[in-house]
Amino acid sequence: MSTPIIELKGVSKRFSKKLDFAGKLAQKLGVPVKEETVHAVDEVSLTVNKGEVVGLVGESGCGKSTLGRMVAGIMPATSGEIRWHGRELGSLSGADARQAQLQTQMIFQNPYASLNPRMRVADIVGEAPLVHGLTRRGEYDTYVDDQLRRAGLDPSLKRRYPHQFSGGQRQRIGIARALAVQPEFIVCDEAVAALDVSIQAQILNLFLDLRRELNLTYLFISHDLGVVEHLSDRVVIMYLGRVVEEAAAEEVFRNANHPYTQALLDEVPRIEVRKKHFAGIKGEIPSPLNPPSGCHFHPRCPHAFDRCKIERPALREIAPGHRSACHLNDRS
Numbered sequence: 001m002s003t004p005i006i007e008l009k010g011v012s013k014r015f016s017k018k019l020d021f022a023g024k025l026a027q028k029l030g031v032p033v034k035e036e037t038v039h040a041v042d043e044v045s046l047t048v049n050k051g052e053v054v055g056l057v058g059e060s061g062c063g064k065s066t067l068g069r070m071v072a073g074i075m076p077a078t079s080g081e082i083r084w085h086g087r088e089l090g091s092l093s094g095a096d097a098r099q100a101q102l103q104t105q106m107i108f109q110n111p112y113a114s115l116n117p118r119m120r121v122a123d124i125v126g127e128a129p130l131v132h133g134l135t136r137r138g139e140y141d142t143y144v145d146d147q148l149r150r151a152g153l154d155p156s157l158k159r160r161y162p163h164q165f166s167g168g169q170r171q172r173i174g175i176a177r178a179l180a181v182q183p184e185f186i187v188c189d190e191a192v193a194a195l196d197v198s199i200q201a202q203i204l205n206l207f208l209d210l211r212r213e214l215n216l217t218y219l220f221i222s223h224d225l226g227v228v229e230h231l232s233d234r235v236v237i238m239y240l241g242r243v244v245e246e247a248a249a250e251e252v253f254r255n256a257n258h259p260y261t262q263a264l265l266d267e268v269p270r271i272e273v274r275k276k277h278f279a280g281i282k283g284e285i286p287s288p289l290n291p292p293s294g295c296h297f298h299p300r301c302p303h304a305f306d307r308c309k310i311e312r313p314a315l316r317e318i319a320p321g322h323r324s325a326c327h328l329n330d331r332s
């Protein structure tokens with residue numbers, strides 16, 4: 001039976017758009033300024049089960065990182081429920097909150113920005129486990145060496161600083177730091193996007209090896225379906241803050257239902273069988289400040305009809321374990 005680690009129910013995140021110079025000036029002069037709201041994540045329901053790798057895919061700005069941050073507990077939701085092992089994440093306190101925070105680690109696109117440039121690698125990796133009592137002073141060096149080795153780094157380099165490493169090695173330092181607190185769940189946010197293709201493959205293989213070795217669970221966020229295909233069990237497709245399709249990875253790649261997923265697949269160069277569906281995605285992704293009515297994808301969808309402009313399609317099961325939010329499914 002599958003055990004949920006994290007469950008999202010109707011989770012939304014809205015941001016107030018910061019005023020630009022003209023807006024600030026108008027406000028100073030007492031001119032009424034309309035507050036604009038970014039609909040970054042819009043009523044998303046999603047479960048990640050223990051041991052699973054869930055790929056979260058969509059174009060830039062569709063809300064993937066915001067969703068990842070909420071899942072990792074580093075950003076609160078505006079509305080909806082986020083449950084960690086069945087308990088409301090926001091209501092945890094003390095030791096429980098600390099446990100949730102340690103058990104879920106996040107790995108970012110730009111490891112350099114998240115590594116303190118003034119700290120040596122040994123301290124970057126070893127500080128948190130020491131503070132949280134996962135290792136003791138006497139075992140510290142061996143503990144740090146083990147984490148570095150696990151992430152594919154030579155422990156003899158641990159006295160160095162982050163700037164003395166290549167991009168791929170820095171990402172390995174970020175991975176070692178995450179592993180050092182013995183997490184069960186890792187949110188990878190575009191974790192290989194900044195790396196050369198050959199290094200990407202090495203890091204993706206490392207994630208897969210670590211999954212096997214440590215029974216890890218991942219939410220793997222990427223704009224690139226090709227990357228996600230490599231390692232996901234299940235794939236969730238987001239468009240402008242909403243989940244539009246969700247299925248086992250094989251099913252998504254063989255039998256995509258939503259026109260947006262089909263369009264994304266057509267943009268993965270290696271995958272020939274998918275060309276039948278759709279000739280690229282027309283137009284720009286609309287602004288989340290003012291998302292289109294009905295189905296958010298309708299202005300770019302070649303199959304859109306009147307209902308799509310008015311009514312939000314529900315995400316519903318179209319085959320076992322395969323959910324899609326498209327009015328076309330009601331037509332057949």
Ligand SMILES: Nc1ncnc2c1ncn2[C@@H]1O[C@H](COP(=O)(O)OP(=O)(O)OP(=O)(O)O)[C@@H](O)[C@H]1O
Pocket residue numbers: 015016017018038039040058059060061062063064065066067223288
């Ligand atoms: N702190 C913030 N304040 C205001 N708007 C924000 C904030 N964070 C994100 N946004 C906006 O929310 C929307 C979703 O952003 P998000 O970074 O989650 O998307 P994404 O799919 O991860 O894209 P990318 O891969 O480019 O980061 C975007 O329009 C973004 O500008």
